[in-house]
Amino acid sequence: MKFVPAKPPLTGETLESLTDRLAERGEPAYRAKQILGWLYKKRVTSWAEMTDQPAALRAWLDETFDLMPAELVANRQSEDVTDKLLLEMRDRSLIETVIIRVPQEGVGQDHSRKTICISTQVGCAMGCVFCASGLDGLKRDLSAGEIVAQLLQVCRREDARTPRARSELASFDNIVVMGMGEPLANYDALIRALTILNAPWGLGFGARRITISTSGLVPKILQLAEEKLGFRLAISLHGVTDEVRTKIMPVNKAYPLAELIPAVKVFAERHGRMVTLEFILIEDVNDSLDQARLLRDYAADIHAHVNLIPYNTVEGLPWKRPSLTRQERFADVLRDARVPVTLRREKGHDIAAACGQLRLQTEKDRAAAVT
Ligand code: SAH
Ligand code: SF4
Numbered sequence: 001m002k003f004v005p006a007k008p009p010l011t012g013e014t015l016e017s018l019t020d021r022l023a024e025r026g027e028p029a030y031r032a033k034q035i036l037g038w039l040y041k042k043r044v045t046s047w048a049e050m051t052d053q054p055a056a057l058r059a060w061l062d063e064t065f066d067l068m069p070a071e072l073v074a075n076r077q078s079e080d081v082t083d084k085l086l087l088e089m090r091d092r093s094l095i096e097t098v099i100i101r102v103p104q105e106g107v108g109q110d111h112s113r114k115t116i117c118i119s120t121q122v123g124c125a126m127g128c129v130f131c132a133s134g135l136d137g138l139k140r141d142l143s144a145g146e147i148v149a150q151l152l153q154v155c156r157r158e159d160a161r162t163p164r165a166r167s168e169l170a171s172f173d174n175i176v177v178m179g180m181g182e183p184l185a186n187y188d189a190l191i192r193a194l195t196i197l198n199a200p201w202g203l204g205f206g207a208r209r210i211t212i213s214t215s216g217l218v219p220k221i222l223q224l225a226e227e228k229l230g231f232r233l234a235i236s237l238h239g240v241t242d243e244v245r246t247k248i249m250p251v252n253k254a255y256p257l258a259e260l261i262p263a264v265k266v267f268a269e270r271h272g273r274m275v276t277l278e279f280i281l282i283e284d285v286n287d288s289l290d291q292a293r294l295l296r297d298y299a300a301d302i303h304a305h306v307n308l309i310p311y312n313t314v315e316g317l318p319w320k321r322p323s324l325t326r327q328e329r330f331a332d333v334l335r336d337a338r339v340p341v342t343l344r345r346e347k348g349h350d351i352a353a354a355c356g357q358l359r360l361q362t363e364k365d366r367a368a369a370v371t
Pocket of ligand 1: 128130131132177178179180181182183213214215235236238278280309310311312313314
């Protein structure tokens with residue numbers, strides 16, 4: 001499922017691929033570096049701003065590449081700390097990119113730490129029963145250029161709010177690949193995009209500050225373990241018996257826990273870093289103390305950090321979040337065993353809830369406008 005745009009995004013090019021394209025026109029290699037500098041360091045929004053490039057070359061670039069493949073069409077800031085950007089692709093597909101601001105003590109909101117949640121697909125094919133992103137299935141994969149463009153839009157937006165620290169090229173602190181879509185189902189585009197973001201001629205953004213979240217595609221987790229760049233990994237576990245997990249995550253039929261857990265261990269050992277186990281708490285589905293005890297044992301065995309996320313209700317779906325007492329009791333089972341655990345509290349930290357829902361509403365409004 002691919003969308004082939006009239007012009008490929010410039011954000012999908014590597015220094016090497018752009019150098020090759022330019023060489024076909026007889027342009028010297030240094031041009032590619034200059035052009036990418038304009039894009040990632042100056043964040044220009046028009047070819048005309050690339051003032052050191054000859055006019056004929058700028059005209060060719062304009063005919064050949066798309067400079068802005070993701071247009072900001074709406075923005076919703078919640079009263080707390082999230083800032084959701086609704087972006088429209090060239091085929092009118094909508095995706096969400098979310099800025100999560102974590103205020104730092106003693107400084108204003110503009111100096112908060114920023115985590116950016118990005119999408120990798122339009123919709124999702126995995127069919128997890130609790131999730132808004134997968135409700136309409138998968139529409140298509142995003143290209144590497146569309147993935148990178150999300151971060152560039154964030155940079156442009158943040159540059160306008162706060163002057164950028166000179167030492168840092170990116171206007172944010174962390175990237176979490178937790179938006180719409182299953183990142184490992186769009187593996188090649190994901191790795192290409194993250195490689196571009198990491199490269200010195202791109203945003204120079206450290207791989208260790210990038211967390212990829214997956215519903216558990218075992219062969220791809222093993223492939224990711226072999227990548228040169230050491231990304232962080234988060235597993236959407238949400239059930240620690242096959243019975244519970246299969247009920248809410250169909251992917252567990254293809255890759256049950258007996259395959260998933262060893263793959264996660266391989267990844268953790270390769271990278272020598274803690275993996276995160278994400279566990280949404282859904283009332284009467286996976287919030288029993290038996291699940292808590294098993295989760296504790298798995299986490300201790302893998303040396304993983306556990307992220308407990310009280311479920312965020314999705315319109316039209318029957319699932320609920322458990323009471324605060326029940327959430328705490330669940331967390332206590334892990335705390336008592338000294339398993340590192342976070343129980344998300346503040347609304348703004350509910351990254352997942354932020355993703356998928358603004359887009360769903362806009363799609364509905366569009367459909368209503370057509371009929
Ligand atoms: N497809 C990937 C990444 C995107 S989902 C994955 O599943 O890991 C990011 C996280 O949000 C996942 O842990 C997902 O299970 C969780 N999530 C989805 N819907 C949610 C909801 N309504 N409330 C809380 N978390 C949710
Ligand atoms: Fe897809 Fe992740 Fe949602 Fe499952 S939780 S449907 S894998 S986006």
